[in-house]
Amino acid sequence: MKKSILLALLIVVVVTGWLLSGVWQSSDLHSVNQGTGSGASASAEQAEAVLPRVRVRSVESERVPQEIILLGTTEAKRKVRLRAQTVGVVKKVLVARGQSVRQGEVLVKLAADDRPARLRQAKALLDQRQTEFExxxxxxxxxxxxxxxxxxxxxxxxxxxxGLESIRVDMDRTEIRAPFDGFVDQRFVELGDYMKVGEPIVTILDLSTIVVAGDVSEHNVSKIKPGLSGRAVLVDKRELEGKITYVARSSNASTRTFRVELEVPNPGHAVAEGITAKITLSVGETVAHRLSPAVLTLSDEGVMGIKVVNAENIVEFLSVTLVADTPEGTWLGGLPKELELISVGHEFVKQGQKVTTVRE
Known part of the structure; x- marks a missing residue:
């Protein structure tokens, strides 16, 4: 009887111990699971903290006038170097460098020498021949x-x-006259010089109209046509307005650029030849983003562009084209309509890198 009671008590103790061991194990597992969850969360936060931070802002494109900007120089509308058309000694020099002259004005005279005598001889011979013919x-x-x-x-x-006409022409050529109104830019002769046919005497500039000439790239030459309005800003900040009168049909073999000429009025001959100018030509409208030049960067291949982040906060590099450069900012084309621009920190991250973004 006592043995049966003892056996029953032993069985109860064993079963109770087994049940209690299950509870403890479950509690331990729960504690372990709680510890593991906290570790994963901490690791995620730590990984997030390691990612580089960049400042971003949303940018949307706008419609802006498309402008082509060229560097050029001013040139006289007409420029001619007068040369001797007959031989002779310089008898009179009637102009100085920089002097204004009128069309037909005598600039230099050569000595007549025996030309008057040959003229009288030609007239006498003509009279004789006329009598003989009659x-x-x-x-x-x-x-x-x-x-x-x-x-x-x-x-x-x-x-x-x-013969008479020939000697008259030769005598006329002893007087070098201005072919148009202008200025004496250079003078190559002095009193007493002996001139041969073809030797230079003076250079005359016509500054009534100024031509601002520049070179346009082969990518933009098709956008420029004669009659297009343009603006030129000189180095001294003077502004000139005019129209395109010439677009070259053949490129420069060395630079692959095409010469264009902007013709502008020059009242009072205020603009001289040879002044550097910036030519701006408006060729319509385009879509562009106005950005600070500070956000521009270069790719590993040396291409100019900007860095943006996509929806997954991955850095992307986008190449750009310069549309216009204004005091308010630089207008850049070749970009999507909307983008998330990296405005601060773009120089410290690479394309394809994941980042943490902070909005401006």
Whole structure:
């Protein structure tokens, strides 16, 4: 009887111990699970803290005037170097460098030498030939002179006329005259110089209208047409407005650029030749983003662009094209309509890197 009671008590103790061991194990597992969860959360927060932080802002494109900007220089509308057309000694120099001249004004005179005598000789010969031809004509009408003799008299008369005209032209060439209103830019002769045919005498500039010439790239030349309005700003901040009058049809072999000319009025001849100018040509509208030049960066290949983040906060590099440069900022094209721009910290992150973003 006692053995049965003892056996029953032993069984109760064993079962109770087994049940209690299950509770403890569950409690331990719960504690372990709680500890593991806290560790994972802490690790995630630590990983988040390791990611580089960048400041971003949302940017949306706008429609802006599309402008082509060129560097150029001012040039005279007309420029001519006058050269000697006959030989002779410089007898008079009537102009100085920088002097304004009128069309037809005598600039330099060469010595006449024996030209007046040759002119009188040519006139006398012409009178003689004219008399001979009239006599031959009269005799020919009376059948007292052959047609051949009449033709010879006519030929001699024409030769005398040509000789007289030749000496007159040669005498006219001893006076070098201005071909148009302008300024004497250079003078190559002095009193007493002996001039040969083709030697330079003076250079005349026509500054009534100024041409601002520049070179446009092959990518933009198709956008520029004669008649297009433009603006030129000189280095001294003077502004000139005019129209395109010339676009080259052949490029420079060395630079692959095309010459364009902006013609502007020059009242009072205030603008000289050879001044540096910035030419701005408006060629329509385009979509662009106005950004600070500080956000621009270069890719590993040397391409200019900006850095943005996508929806997963991954850094992306976007190449850009310059649309316009204004005091308010730089207008950049070639970008999507909306983007998340990295405004601070872009120089410290790379394309494809995950970052933590902070909004401006």
């Amino acid at each position: 006599a031959a004509t009269s005799l020919s009408k009376k059948n007292l002179r052959s047609k051949i003799a009449l033709s010879e008299a006519r030929a001699l008369l024409n030769a005398a006329k040509a």
